Amino acid sequence: MPELPEVEVVRFGLEQHVVGRVVSSVEVHHPRAIRRHLPGAADFSGRLAGRKVVAVRRRGKYLWAELDEGLALLTHLGMSGQMLVQPVGAPDEKHLRVRFRFADDGAELRFVDQRTFGGLLVDELVTVDGTSVPLAIAHIARDPMDPAFSPREVIAALRRKHTEIKRALLDQNLVSGIGNIYADEALWRARLHWSRPTDRLSAAKAGEVLTAATDVMREALGAGGTSFDALYVNVNGQSGYFDRSLAVYGQEGLPCQRCGTAIRREPFMNRSSFFCPRCQRRG
DNA sequence: CAACCGCCCTGGGTGC
């Protein structure tokens, strides 16, 4: 499951491999992969043919190739999406969804996605708060790695909400890039139970949990970046970081690293929240 | 309008 650090690794890889190249043709192998591109597959392919990749950018878990003529190829990897740079003629992957060929006849780009939660669309670029972003994600907030991210503003907005802290951390309109795993890890570091009301958090405590989320992502980025292969732009969450460094996520029944109490799991929004019942008391 | 719920989808894992 690609989180922000893995998406950043993919962004970096794509930057190395596709910037400056011109798309020649695009094959859509599964319509669901472009379901957010409403005009359909023919339009999707037609708009991309002949376009030059100018840059590769990221916000939260969204990734996009900035193209000439004010367009962008926007991607969300979902749970299992991968962007692979493959030699022409390499056997098709079982879950190949979209293939991009380039005018230079060099390595092709493939979107591979087992569970089809991910998807692609061609979109126009708009300027929001001084930054160029695809229209479809104009509402997505800056992530904590963004140089223009403002902790002060996010803390204030978070404390104005009337909801549980974990819901707020997962709200991509407030701060982007934090998923279920990092939310649990950040809450453990800040010693907050997931159901703590946001309107009863001090500014200091809200800042603490935001900083914790940022730290976890930075650490994962440092660990995950090293497994990057020069040829394959790969993302499968196998950075090794998750095996060694998760304090609570998926650790039900194991001792808390701080106090030894068994980590507990509770249902949350049709998924799970992991926490230490001693370090993270309910409000 | 803010908050919240259910659904989308697939395959790996588990228990009978």
Place this chain on the structure above:
DNA sequence: TGCACCCAGGGCGGTT
């Protein structure tokens, strides 16, 4: 060995 079932996840549309 096979089958039914559960679970993972972010975003979005609909409802309260």
